[in-house]
Amino acid sequence: MKKRITSGWVLSFRSEEALHQAVIKLVKEEGVRWEVCAPYPCAAVRLASRHAGRAVGTGVRLWAVTGGLCGFLAVALWIYWTQFCADPLVTQGRVQGWDNWPAYVPPLFEGTLLGTGLLTAAGFLKGAVLPRWNDWAFECDFFRTDEHGDGYFILLEGGREGHSAALAAALQPEASEYIPAEGGRS
Structure with missing residues (x-):
């Protein structure tokens, strides 16, 4: 250094x-x-x-990919916890579980974007x-x-x-x- x-x-x-x-x-x-x-x-x-x-700026791409993976995994773990571990409930006649995967696409997408944006900004500030x-x-x-x-x-x-x-x-x-x-x- x-x-x-x-x-x-x-x-x-x-x-x-x-x-x-x-x-x-x-x-x-x-x-x-x-x-x-x-x-x-x-x-x-x-x-x-x-x-x-x-x-x-070379490290910013790595920060962005890492942020996207972290955001995706955070939301996936949150969905897993709420659907299988934290007292799953049957609400409005729908059974909780992975059978409702289309409902999980928007939060996974938004979590990926949020993680990417946050860590890209952090990587830019660190590398500036x-x-x-x-x-x-x-x-x-x-x-x-x-x-x-x-x-x-x-x-x-x-x-x-x-x-x-x-x-x-x-x-x-x-x-x-x-x-x-x-x-x-x-």
Whole structure:
């Protein structure tokens, strides 16, 4: 598992195109650790993920299939429990059991869709390249409020002096701020 960046530069970009151009420049740099944050998986996020060896969205299909199976099995077990285990009753002249299978198709279908939808959303959120709630970048005011852009950020590891500072200036962000390792304002 890749070690997360814990301090460095927070760079804000006004548009997806500006973020994409900055990522193209960063891909060419050697020995620099960085992360991309965007409100949705755009071209810059896909390029950054390919460069890091991750594929955005590949796990979502697995989450969807797993959700569908879980939803189907949950409803099937619920039907089994209510029809055979939990004191089966004869209601309105109908005998409970698998002979009434057409009545079980809608709940099984809806349970499958519900499970698929819920776990697909969970898989998307887990696989999205979004900052964590306690991320070090939240020490930066414009990262929390997004006053300079539309949510397009690069988190660049490094200090105030040297290559990282020059690289942060060369990427031409709308705004940038350095956050030290101990957090707080610099």
